[in-house]
Amino acid sequence: MAAAATDNLSRVFGALADPTRREILSRLARGEAGVQEIAKPFRMTLPAISKHLKVLEKAKLIRRGKDKQWRPCALEAAPLKHASDWIGDYRQFWEESFERLDEYLKEIQEKTKGEKEHGK
């Protein structure tokens, strides 16, 4: 994997590691929203929320409008897909490996059993 891609992934995972940021993403999955609206369910100051938004923006998980007064945030799904592909890859790696190991174990046990039955 290219170093740049790995670096981007680290930022995505870093951003996703925080429960507040995951909740913000969950809210944005239902549609774009302004900072005030995003902040509503949290017991946090607007600057604190803005800080979380900056992390999400840097990880390219959200994009923000250009208008200085009204900068709605919207979900950027592509990096999330990339992240879930990568996790999927990790699980897939082991799942596929263990399935191959199952096949080998089955084979070797049948072989041993066969040899025993033939009195070897």
Next chain:
Amino acid sequence: MANKTEIIAEPGKQELFIKREFDAPRHLVFKAHVDPEIYVKWVGPREMKMTIEKWEPRDGGSYKFTHERDGHVYAFLGVYHELLAPERIIGTFEFDGLPERGHVILGTTKFEELPNGRCRLVHQSVFQSVEDRDGMMASGMERGVNDGYEKLDDLLAQSTSASA
């Protein structure tokens, strides 16, 4: 019924666990981890070509192998700290393809005996930092993510409720 691979990674921790049961006694599963001829038969997806460059399955021995896919070669290396047949393997693991060396993982694999000639493998990987681990897989997001993009909403809802 097929045996399921369980991957557990709690948010904010430097470790992850892999759990898996096998329809075979543990000495065979242990052997499949230390015998290089068997190891190359199963580690990694089928389309990957595995080559063992070094393999010293004893306390203090080291190993190095590569996986090749679509012309890309990924190297992995480490040292065996302890091999206790047929119970456990403790050793280090490092991906030799990161921008810098030193991101070493400490791995412990235990092989537990189960009734009816079966066994359970429990692997723990301890990383140097949460970031290192999360670079390998996401924290708290490991469930339900396989289904991908279409289930993005489910994924977010799940991770949110998991952290609540």
